[in-house]
Amino acid sequence: MRRPLNFACENAVLAATLDEAAGSTGLLIVSGGNEIRSGAHRGMAMLAQRSAAAGHPVFRFDRRGIGDSDGDNGGYRSSGPDIAAALAAFREAAPQLTRVVAFGNCDAASALLLHQPLAVDGLILANPWTYEDDCGDEGEAEEPALPPASAIRSRYLTRLKDPKSLLRLVKGEIDLKKLARGLSAMRKKPAAPAFGSLAGELDATLAEMFCPVTILLATGDRTAQAFMEKLAPSLAHIEANAGSIRIERLASPSHSFAGKDGEWLAERILAALG
Known part of the structure; x- marks a missing residue:
């Protein structure tokens, strides 16, 4: 069953949706760009429905200034309080939860790293954003004209x-x-991320993560290509040393895992939920 609800974040009221299920491991979906909680082409709504059918409660929300939520839109760099408030609201709405895994695509993936520590038990990061400008409307990347x-x-x-x-x-x-x-x-040879850059911040946070992290990359997507380019030394180390961070790649140009790529995405998310 899907039900709407509201929760407070600082001086704003945020809109959210809970897909109910009996399981003790829940999924928090964080929207990327200026995308509303249903996602591009309702992709996040369909993902929530499938995850709930598999027994996992799913919480989605519009951050401040987006969709049905109050407040000013400060972009992904100011979304830390929104994510923290959503996590608290999720646990209150589904008190049986013992684990929460957070998923984000594009700059939502970057936000989940930038705003650590968060009260999560795992992260699923898809096509993380590493350009210095914000991701565009509906979570679609506004990259430079030339590929990495x-x-x-x-x-x-x-x-x-x-x-x-x-x-x-x-x-x-x-x-x-x-x-x-x-x-x-x-x-x-690929160089280490520049000090003070967004890629450098993400790289430093990944090195300090203790909870399980799954990184999902559509290798034909320029946002994913830039992430792979800028964090190449760290990603090579991660793949050479089995640890708490896993990287999975899909040969696709789809930034939002549209169409049949959504099946691949759903399978990886359900695997991370356990």
């Missing part, structure tokens, strides 16, 4: 393995200067 260097290198590697591209090279149909720049970029 890692994406450019991947494209060049794919082309070099393609016989048709090699034939074009032999025929002189490929710009050798552009090819040389691409090959030069492939040789550069």
Whole structure:
């Protein structure tokens, strides 16, 4: 059963939705960008319905200044009080909870890291935002026109393995200067995130996390590509050393895991809920 409710956050009243279930592990969904709690194309509402059907209560909310909630929209960097108040309201509305796992996509994923410590028992972070500007409306990223260097290198590697591209090279149909720049970029080793940058903040927080963290990346999405580029050394260490942080990748360009990618997302979230 789904029911609406309200809760207080500082001087504002926030709107929320609880998908009820009997389980003791709940899912808190934090919306990204200026997306309302139903999500892009109602994706978060459908995810909540599926998770509740599997026995997990789900709490979604509109942060201050978004959707049906009062107050001013200060963006993801000021959403710490909203998330903390939502967690308290969730536990009050579903008193059987012994564990709460929080999920966020785009800058909501970044917010869940930036505002630590939070009273959660696990995090699920999808396509975390690492650009210095805010994520756009409906959780969709407003990235620079050019893809990250890692994406450019991947494209060049794919082309070099393609016989048709090699034939074009032999025929002189490929710009050798552009090819040389691409090959030069492939040789550069990823650097650590810049000190004081958003990526640096996320990297430092991940290094100190003690609760389980699942990172979900759509490898064709530029936001995910930027995250993989900027945190490459740390992600390589995480994948080489089994610990409390897990990384899972999906070959998809969908920032919000739309369409059939939603099934992959739901399966990973249910696995993290246990």
